[in-house]
Amino acid sequence: MLLAFATTVLLIMRLVQSINAGDNGNLFLDLCALVALPTRKIPELSSTTPAAADFQEILKLNATLSDEKWRKKFEKPAEGKDRLKYEQAGATVDEIQKLRWDAWTKVEDDLDKEKDTKATLKKAGIDGYTEHEQKELSGLLQPIAEEAAAAYLQLTTAGAADQKLTADAIKTKLLRAAYGNGVTTLTELTLEKLKANNGNPTSRTLLCGADTPVPTKAKTLAAIIYCICAGDKGDGSGNFKVCANDIPDAESTSANLNNAHTDTAAIISKCPDGPSTELTAGEILTSLATFLGRGTAKTNKVIFGQLTNTDCNGSSQSGLCVVYKTTAKSDTAAVTKAEWRAQLLEAAELIAEQKRRNAEITKLTNGVADLKKQAFNLQPQLQLKKKIQQAFSQLSPKVQPIPIAHKPQQKEECEAIQKAAGCKKNEICKWEGGEAKDGKNCTLNTAAVEQQATKADKNGAAGATASTGCERHGTNKEACLADKKDDKQS
Structure with a gap:
């Protein structure tokens, strides 16, 4: 009789602890928000194409204004042939030329x-400019052009990193979190893929977990939503609805996972549509935190869902749940480093990084666009440069000649000549040695000096420059050579 009483009490306890319809409703909605992430509008990485087009225009203008010698380096060796590739000169590599070739x-x-x-040329408004003017424009x-090259280099050198920030790359992370590898839409979810992406379990208990604790093998959100929401076909013919009343009756049993993919697809198909707004990193993190906060x-x-007896077998009298073991510190990695969680966090990080990169791309693109405007509006700068040069020319004082009479070195120069022929050829010197051909007989011709001084004054008044050194000797080579003696100015 005592045994019968104990059995009755146990049955009553089980009835009290049984799972009710709708008990996992909040978890269902939380999981729906996460599973729906791949279908959301995912932000795109900003394009660098506009900057590339503007930079190309700057390069074209630069090449147009370059001299022919430079441009010949890029000529085709023959009609129909490709232009030459960069070749280093000996052991020297010009890194800039190699990069830009x-x-x-x-x-x-x-x-x-x-x-x-x-x-x-017409676009720049400089068609018809002279070769000299084009050289000035080139300067x-x-x-x-250099500033534009530096900005464009910043855009292009991050090419490999940028590929990880595309909408497709982010969506791949979200799909892996939801379904695992090889599934891009819900319709592609098969039983084989469901098993393979979740540790190849042979029964529902091994997939979802048990009270012992037996930790879940679930690595995807699809597997978790199956464990938490799909009833067992043997429990009321599969019509126990712990997540939502409109979910179709379950087709799988706890003994095996046959039709588990069908049940999973049926459950997810009843999820509410996600927002039409663009997905943000904050939304991913918030949805993830909300779901994790449901754990008991x-x-x-740690249990997600309802576990009232031995295992998460889908029965209303036992459990619709997933179990994460926390016996040892190392066990906690099962939830903190779960594959689905890691993929969601990586997706959120990529969206945040993409936002930072987009701001940089926008800044650099706008910078190159502004530089292109400057490049194709150089005529005013050229005209201003000419006006400034003209103004300085007018303001500069005229160089006044120093009268020859005021140059005491002329006397010494004449006296230094010891050849009669050289002395006679110098118009400011006079040979006092008679018929002698050499000797210290050359003196300054003061009359000639005064005459030249008068002439220099007149030339100076007209803006001419007085001759110095060899220039004043004209074709008198010997006088010029004499001038150069003892390091005199030439």
Whole structure:
């Protein structure tokens, strides 16, 4: 009789602890929000194409204004042949030329197409400018072109990293969290893929966990939503609805996972549609935190869902749940480093990084666009430069000649000549040695000096420059050589 009483009490306790319809409703909605993430509008990485087009225009203008000697480096060796690739000179590698060579050859290809139209020159408003003016424009363009090259380099060197920040890359992370590898839509979820992406369990208990504790093998959100929401076909013919009343009757049993993928797809199909707004990193983190907050800590385990008896077998009298073991510190990694959780966190991080990168791309793109405007509006700068040069020329004082009479070195120069022929050829010197051919007989011709001084004054008044050194001797080579003696100015 005592045994019968104990049995009755146990049955009553089980009835009281049984799971009710809708008990996992909040978890269902939390999981729906996470599973729906791949279907949300995912932000795109900003394009660098506009900056590339603007930079190409700057390069075309720069090449157009460059001299022929430089441009010959990029000529085709023959009609129909490709332009030459960069080749280093000996052991020296010009890193800048090597880096920019392909861009320069592409520019020449583009310019070949507009030889007859002169489109780039006309766009810059400099068609018909002289060669000298084009050289001046080239000088004005160089700092602009270099700044544009530096900005464009920042855009392009991050190419490999940028590939990880695309909407497709982010969506891949979210799909892996939801379904695992090899599934891009819910319709592609098969039993084989469901098992393979969740540790290949052979029964529902091994997939979802048990009270012992037996930890879940679930690595995807799809597996978790199955464990928490799919009833057992043997429990009321599978019509026990712990998550939502409109979920179809369960087709799988706890003994095996046959039709588990069908039940999973049926459950997810009843999830509410996600917002139409663009997905943010904050939404992912908030949805994840909300779901994790539903976990119930028990001795040596954390339970998501309802566990009233031995295991998460889908029965209303036992459990619709997943179990994470927490017996040892190392066990906690099962939930803190769960595959689905890691993929969600990585997706959130990529969206945040993409936002930072988009701001950088926008800044650099706007910078290159502004530099292009400057490059194609150089005429005012050239005209201003000419006006400044003209103004300085007018303000500069005229160089006044120093009268020859005021140059005491002339006397010494004449006296230093010891050849009669050299002395006689120097118009400011006089040979006092008669018929002698050499000797210290050369003196300063003061009359000639005064005459030259008068002439220099007149020339100075007219803006001429007085001759110095060899220039004043005209074709008198010996006098010039005498001038150079003892390091005199030539």
